[in-house]
Amino acid sequence: MNLNITHFHKVLILSLMLMLITPSVHVQAAETKPQVQVLLLYDSLAKHTAQEGNVEALKRMLAAYGVQVTFTSIDQYVSGLITKFNKVIYIQNAGDLSITNPDYLHDMEGYTGDYMHIGKQIPAKLQRQLGVQIATTLPSSIQFQIDRFSQTITNDQSLTYMVSAIGTTYGSLISDSTELHAPFAVCNGSYAYIPYYQQGNLSELMMAYPLKDWLGVTREAQTYLLFKVIYPFSDLSLLKQLADQLFDAGIPFMVSARPVFENTDYPAMLRYLEALKYVQAKNGTILINAPVVQPTISQERPLKEQMESFIDVLADYGIAPLGIGAEMYWSYDRLYGSSGMGFFNSAILFPDETIRHREETPTAYSFAFSGFSLSAENTQEINYSGITSPQLPMDTMLTYDFIDDETKLAQLVDSIRNSWRLFGDYKNESHTVQTSKNTIVSNQGILTINQQVIDLNEAPKIIETNYDYVEKQKQSFATLFNIQNKIFAILILISLVVFGFLLIIGARLYKRKYKNQRRQ
Structure with a gap:
C-alpha cells in the first residue's frame, strides 16, 4: 500500500513538472524567434531636393516595426550581400541615373526574396509581378488620402503614378487639375511598389501602411x-x-x-x-x-x-x-x-x-x-x-x-x-x-x-537650498596664522602709540625752542 502511494506521488510530481516546463519552452521559443532583417539600398540621399530625408525617415520607420536594417548605397554594394537577406528595399531618389554596379545587377537578377521598390522608375521584373502601368503628370496640387487622414500640398515637379496595378492598394493621390486619382502604393505578397515618397508630408506616414503588410507585422499599434x-x-x-x-x-x-x-x-x-x-x-x-x-x-x-x-x-x-x-x-x-x-x-x-x-x-x-x-x-x-x-x-x-x-x-x-x-x-x-x-x-x-x-505615493523630500557648490579648500597651519596675525596687529598698534608719543614730545621741544629764540 505504501509503495502504491509513493508511485502515485512520483507520477503526480512528474506530471506537474511537465506542466510547468512546457509553457517555459514556448516562451523561450517565442523569445528566440528570428528577427526580420532588411537590406536597405539607395542610389542617392537627394540632398537639397524635395526627397531629402526620406531615407532617414524610412530607417526610423523600419526600426519602429522591430526590423534590423543593413544600410548601403548601390555604389558601395559588394557581391553576394543580397543573398544574406530575404527582404530588400530600394529607394530610387535619382531616377535619371542608371545603375552601373555590375555586382548588384548580377545578384539582383537571381534574387527571389521579398522586394519593395520606392521611386519613379519601376524595374521590369517587378512591373510584371504587380501588373503596374505608370504615367506622369504635373498637377499644381496633390491631395493625399489614407484611412481618415488627408493633406493637400502644392506641387512643382512631375509626378509618376500608377494607372493600374494588381494587388492590395493603399491610399490615394488626387488632383482635380489633371483628373488624377491613383493609388499611393500597391502590395501583392512578396512585392510592393511606391512611386512617390517624401519626408515631411502625409506620404511619410502613408508609407507605414504598405510597409507593415509587406513586413508581415500584425501587432496592434499605439x-x-x-x-x-x-x-x-x-x-x-x-x-x-x-x-x-x-x-x-x-x-x-x-x-x-x-x-x-x-x-x-x-x-x-x-x-x-x-x-x-x-x-x-x-x-x-x-x-x-x-x-x-x-x-x-x-x-x-x-x-x-x-x-x-x-x-x-x-x-x-x-x-x-x-x-x-x-x-x-x-x-x-x-x-x-x-x-x-x-x-x-x-x-x-x-x-x-x-x-x-x-x-x-x-x-x-x-x-x-x-x-x-x-x-x-x-x-x-x-x-x-x-x-x-x-x-x-x-x-x-x-x-x-x-x-x-x-x-x-x-x-x-x-x-x-x-x-x-x-x-x-x-x-x-x-x-x-x-x-x-x-x-x-x-x-x-x-x-x-x-x-x-515601486512606491508611487512616497512623500516628496525637501531639498536644502543653502549649499556651498564650491568645496572649501583645506587650510594648513590655520591656528598658527591666526596667532601671527594677532601678534602683527599688536605690534602695529604699539608702533603707532610710540610714534604718536614721539610726535608729542617733538612738538613740545620745538615749541620750547621757538619761545627761547623770541626772548633773545
Missing part, C-alpha cells in the same frame, strides 16, 4: 505622448504643473530626461530627481535622453560607465527609466549602440540633427520595442475626419519640446486635450533596463526595481 528634453535646470515647477494637468485629464505621457554624470549629490540634482519622481507618480514615464556628444573633447570616463552610473542614480532614488531616446545615428554606431544603448531593450529614435559618429556601422542596433518619433509640429497640416484621430500602423511617439513658459505650456496642454487623440500608456508594454546593480522592469503598468514594486 500613439504615445512624449515631451523632450528635460534638464536639471529646466523649470521643474512647470514640469510638475504639466504632470498635474495631464494626470487630471487622464492622459498618460512620457518625458525624456538628460543624464547627469557628475555632482549627483548636489541639491540641484536632488531637486531634478524629485521632479522626475513626481512625474512618475503622476502616471508619467521617464526615458533617458542620449547625452550631448562632443567628439573633440576626450571623455574622462567611458560612456558605458557614465550611462550605467546615471541609471543607478535614478534606480537608487526609486525612479524607473524605461528606455532611451536618441538621434537615429546612435543606432548605427558601435560605441553608442553598445555602450550607450546596450542597457535598454526599448528605444525611441529621433531625427538626426548633428551626426557625430565614433564607430559607424552599416547594420543598426535593434530593440524589442521602438516607436516612430513624429514631431507634433509636422502634423499641423494633416487633417483627419471624425472625432478622434485614427491610430497609425506603427507605434508612434508624438513629440513636443518642453516649454519653460507657463502661459504657452497651458495653451499646449489645452490643445492636447482638445485634439481628441487617444494616447497609450507606455508602461503597459514590456520594457527592461539592466545594469550590473539594478534590473528595472515594466510589465502591464507595474514598475519594479530588483523585483521590488
Whole structure:
C-alpha cells in the first residue's frame, strides 16, 4: 500500500513538472524567434531636393516595426550581400541615373526574396509581378488620402503614378487639375511598389501602411505622448504643473530626461530627481535622453560607465527609466549602440540633427520595442475626419519640446486635450533596463526595481537650498596664522602709540625752542 502511494506521488510530481516546463519552452521559443532583417539600398540621399530625408525617415520607420536594417548605397554594394537577406528595399531618389554596379545587377537578377521598390522608375521584373502601368503628370496640387487622414500640398515637379496595378492598394493621390486619382502604393505578397515618397508630408506616414503588410507585422499599434528634453535646470515647477494637468485629464505621457554624470549629490540634482519622481507618480514615464556628444573633447570616463552610473542614480532614488531616446545615428554606431544603448531593450529614435559618429556601422542596433518619433509640429497640416484621430500602423511617439513658459505650456496642454487623440500608456508594454546593480522592469503598468514594486505615493523630500557648490579648500597651519596675525596687529598698534608719543614730545621741544629764540 505504501509503495502504491509513493508511485502515485512520483507520477503526480512528474506530471506537474511537465506542466510547468512546457509553457517555459514556448516562451523561450517565442523569445528566440528570428528577427526580420532588411537590406536597405539607395542610389542617392537627394540632398537639397524635395526627397531629402526620406531615407532617414524610412530607417526610423523600419526600426519602429522591430526590423534590423543593413544600410548601403548601390555604389558601395559588394557581391553576394543580397543573398544574406530575404527582404530588400530600394529607394530610387535619382531616377535619371542608371545603375552601373555590375555586382548588384548580377545578384539582383537571381534574387527571389521579398522586394519593395520606392521611386519613379519601376524595374521590369517587378512591373510584371504587380501588373503596374505608370504615367506622369504635373498637377499644381496633390491631395493625399489614407484611412481618415488627408493633406493637400502644392506641387512643382512631375509626378509618376500608377494607372493600374494588381494587388492590395493603399491610399490615394488626387488632383482635380489633371483628373488624377491613383493609388499611393500597391502590395501583392512578396512585392510592393511606391512611386512617390517624401519626408515631411502625409506620404511619410502613408508609407507605414504598405510597409507593415509587406513586413508581415500584425501587432496592434499605439500613439504615445512624449515631451523632450528635460534638464536639471529646466523649470521643474512647470514640469510638475504639466504632470498635474495631464494626470487630471487622464492622459498618460512620457518625458525624456538628460543624464547627469557628475555632482549627483548636489541639491540641484536632488531637486531634478524629485521632479522626475513626481512625474512618475503622476502616471508619467521617464526615458533617458542620449547625452550631448562632443567628439573633440576626450571623455574622462567611458560612456558605458557614465550611462550605467546615471541609471543607478535614478534606480537608487526609486525612479524607473524605461528606455532611451536618441538621434537615429546612435543606432548605427558601435560605441553608442553598445555602450550607450546596450542597457535598454526599448528605444525611441529621433531625427538626426548633428551626426557625430565614433564607430559607424552599416547594420543598426535593434530593440524589442521602438516607436516612430513624429514631431507634433509636422502634423499641423494633416487633417483627419471624425472625432478622434485614427491610430497609425506603427507605434508612434508624438513629440513636443518642453516649454519653460507657463502661459504657452497651458495653451499646449489645452490643445492636447482638445485634439481628441487617444494616447497609450507606455508602461503597459514590456520594457527592461539592466545594469550590473539594478534590473528595472515594466510589465502591464507595474514598475519594479530588483523585483521590488515601486512606491508611487512616497512623500516628496525637501531639498536644502543653502549649499556651498564650491568645496572649501583645506587650510594648513590655520591656528598658527591666526596667532601671527594677532601678534602683527599688536605690534602695529604699539608702533603707532610710540610714534604718536614721539610726535608729542617733538612738538613740545620745538615749541620750547621757538619761545627761547623770541626772548633773545
